[in-house]
Amino acid sequence: ELHEATVTTPVNIAVVKYWGKRNNDLILPTNSSISCTLNQDHLNTKTTVRASSSYTDDRFWLNGIEETISNSPRLTTVLVTLRAIRKEKEKTLGPLAEGEKPLSEWKLHIASENNFPTAAGLASSSSGYAALAVCISKVLELDLTASELSKIARRGSGSACRSLYGGFVEWQHGVDPSGEDSCAVSIAPESHWPELEALILVVSDVKKSTPSTSGMSTTVKTSELFPLRVNEVAPKRIKQMEQAILEKDFNSFATIAMKDSNQFHAVCLDTFPPIFYLNDVSRGIITLVHRFNSQVDPATGEPLGIRAAYTFDAGANAVIFVLKNNVKELVEYIASHFPPATLQPTSVYFPDPFGIF
Numbered sequence: 001e002l003h004e005a006t007v008t009t010p011v012n013i014a015v016v017k018y019w020g021k022r023n024n025d026l027i028l029p030t031n032s033s034i035s036c037t038l039n040q041d042h043l044n045t046k047t048t049v050r051a052s053s054s055y056t057d058d059r060f061w062l063n064g065i066e067e068t069i070s071n072s073p074r075l076t077t078v079l080v081t082l083r084a085i086r087k088e089k090e091k092t093l094g095p096l097a098e099g100e101k102p103l104s105e106w107k108l109h110i111a112s113e114n115n116f117p118t119a120a121g122l123a124s125s126s127s128g129y130a131a132l133a134v135c136i137s138k139v140l141e142l143d144l145t146a147s148e149l150s151k152i153a154r155r156g157s158g159s160a161c162r163s164l165y166g167g168f169v170e171w172q173h174g175v176d177p178s179g180e181d182s183c184a185v186s187i188a189p190e191s192h193w194p195e196l197e198a199l200i201l202v203v204s205d206v207k208k209s210t211p212s213t214s215g216m217s218t219t220v221k222t223s224e225l226f227p228l229r230v231n232e233v234a235p236k237r238i239k240q241m242e243q244a245i246l247e248k249d250f251n252s253f254a255t256i257a258m259k260d261s262n263q264f265h266a267v268c269l270d271t272f273p274p275i276f277y278l279n280d281v282s283r284g285i286i287t288l289v290h291r292f293n294s295q296v297d298p299a300t301g302e303p304l305g306i307r308a309a310y311t312f313d314a315g316a317n318a319v320i321f322v323l324k325n326n327v328k329e330l331v332e333y334i335a336s337h338f339p340p341a342t343l344q345p346t347s348v349y350f351p352d353p354f355g356i357f
């Protein structure tokens with residue numbers, strides 16, 4: 001007998017960043033974060049899980065290459081957690097037929113594929129662990145809520161807990177030492193602000209030099225700027241960003257997103273030894289977006305205002321937020337300032353409306 005499920009999950013990009021844990025094992029963050037879930041037509045993880053009573057081992061393939069599950073404590077945690085929930089459920093089900101194995105004891109074969117470079121700072125783990133949690137829970141026939149799945153995905157990778165919802169999402173840091181109140185909640189669905197688009201500028205598809213997990217752990221231990229961020233700046237920005245999203249106030253949304261990206265990279269630089277994620281092309285994009293935002297209307301001489309925002313995660317690639325009616329102008333502006341020779345062949349960009357998961 002065989003059970004099979006396939007799910008596709010989107011990536012999310014934080015506009016108020018998660019960086020730092022208060023509990024490494026449970027993956028509990030030092031501050032709340034806010035993200036936008038991107039349309040999964042472009043960047044996604046597709047995961048297929050098969051359970052069979054005749055499989056002898058759990059096995060896992062990432063982008064077609066088999067990995068050893070026992071080498072990944074987080075994958076193991078997600079598996080163990082979901083199986084334990086299945087076991088509980090089995091207590092309420094009727095008795096099994098003679099010789100029948102309970103589903104909680106069937107082994108799983110898991111295949112996961114990202115349609116974009118893995119570990120290049122494009123939030124691949126965010127969609128990866130969300131897909132894993134959803135897919136295994138389907139195969140094990142668990143009726144979990146998005147909130148429950150969010151907490152399980154969080155044990156795989158913190159940012160993954162936000163990929164359980166489409167649109168605009170907050171991961172609330174929570175206060176309970178058990179992590180029960182540390183999960184994602186929806187701020188607004190993607191239909192709330194359909195004019196907002198994200199452009200991905202792939203600057204580099206090489207694997208990042210410092211993984212997020214070890215990077216943020218060194219930051220928590222060594223950065224003297226970090227307490228300021230956690231205690232004062234991030235909580236203030238969470239409130240402001242939530243309001244900007246609810247009011248569809250692009251100026252505030254963009255300003256907070258850019259400042260928060262900059263502060264995250266400042267805290268990385270303040271880590272000892274320092275962590276560098278941005279490269280010269282990334283910095284060129286930052287300068288260009290600010291130049292774009294300081295243009296004036298040629299007819300009236302009035303400033304055109306903030307019309308684009310950049311954000312960078314643990315890598316050199318940029319995500320640019322822009323309203324639909326400004327996409328064409330921005331894309332042309334970027335293309336005319338970055339000669340194709342500099343951008344290609346590693347760089348592609350595409351307008352990408354928000355999608356819902």
Ligand code: DP6
Nearest residue numbers: 014017018157158159212213313314
């Ligand atoms: C810079 O979620 O990859 O993208 O919880 O250790 O797996 P772990 O870290 P991860 O960190 C993401 C950091 C970030 C900011 C963000 O997505 O909020």
